[in-house]
Amino acid sequence: MAQNKTFAGRDVGIDLGTANTLVYVRGRGVVLNEPSVVAVSTTDGSVLAVGSEAKETIGRTPSNIVAVRPLRDGVIADFEIAERMLRHFIKKVTGSRRLARPRVVVCVPSGITGVERRAVMEAASQAGARQVHLIEEPMAAAIGAGLPVSEPTGSMVVDIGGGTTEVAVVSLGGIVTARSVRMAGDAMDAAITAHVKKRYALAIGERTAEEIKVSIGSASPGGAWSAPGVGTSTRLAERNVEVVSAARGGEGLSLDKGDDPERTQTLLPPDRCTIRGRDQVTGLPKVLELTADEVRHALAEPVDSIIAAVRATLDETPPELAGDIMDRGIVLTGGGALLRGLDARLSSELDIPVLVADDPLDCVALGTGRCVEDFASLRTVLDARPARPATARV
Secondary structure, eight states: OHHHHHHHTTOEEEEEOSSEEEEEETTTEEEEEEESOEEEETTTOOEEEETHHHHTTTTOOOTTEEEEOOEETTEESOHHHHHHHHHHHHHHHHOSOTTOOOEEEEEEOTTOOHHHHHHHHHHHHHTTOSEEEEEEHHHHHHHHTTOOTTSSSOEEEEEEOSSOEEEEEEETTEEEEEEEESOSHHHHHHHHHHHHHHHHOEEOOHHHHHHHHHHHOBSSSOSOOOOTTSSSOOOOOOTTEEEEEGGGTTOBOOOOTTSOGGGGGGSOOEEEEEEEEEETTTOSEEEEEEEHHHHHHHTHHHHHHHHHHHHHHHHTSOHHHHHHHHHHOEEEESGGGGSBTHHHHHHHHHTSOEEEOSSGGGHHHHHHHHHHHTTTTTGGGTTOOOOOGGGSOO
16 A cells, blocks of 8 residues: 555656746655756767756857757757656656656646647657646646636636746636737847847847846836845846846945845845846957846837737636636736736736736646646546637737
């Protein structure tokens, strides 16, 4: 009996995200949260590093090593590398014994095609799963956020991940209407990179753009702000970005890893930051100062696309459920929900209350874990493929 309990305890739920992969193990909770990056040797094709170690190599690899992100826009772009990454993560959380073949529940975007669904299931099976079940990300996010998905009331969830933004209205254990747009965290990083390149002829890396977004990025001038690393799993800004707060009259404040993040929580939202990159004219390193207003202007297009997706989904929502959403509000999940002022911007644009989930980064993984823990009662939300024209990607 104990042996069966131990075996069942290896069942896992996987939030297979474009930016990060989270793994929930039955009875243990979220035990792994690592970037969806694999460092591969171009000489023999061997995998040199996976996860956090591989992400450290982005933009810093020699010619014989390449850092690969096997998922793009929420779906598998490189099947072989994705299978190796999944195998590594499953082995890491279940052990190396041959009998450790868990039942796996994997999150997929709501707008995924049949071919892409089969690719995810095959990759998980080849990675060592004995059974593979799929759950749509907005449903998992709603479950993880604690919304009453099984009740006859409408709940709206907006999951802003790395590759896609999932907008869905959930009721009676199913998705009534949904929309998946390829505008999320990666698009925000690309918008910042393009802005700096176009206006200042300065080339910056993917990691630097992400640090700028985390440090001074915002969707509206107002909104609450907490220092990076306080209350979230967002890492502190690295050496390529120096944050400057308006609370000290323009005095620079560098948020290095050795600083105390609690001390920065009383400061005003940072109004500018100093970045380092390569001047495209001279080819030499260059230091540049960016303001929060510039970054907000650069993020306008992806933010507007997210708002348009929410508006379009509300337009397709049945009137009774729309009334429930007016009362209950919209819940934001995913890493993009941490963008300062996004909830206030959505609320002002739609005239509907907007709330950020208590643990937005882990909501999808926690919802997947609930399906693993209570597989029998939540079996109906797995492998569901209702025909919904609104799920077409925008």
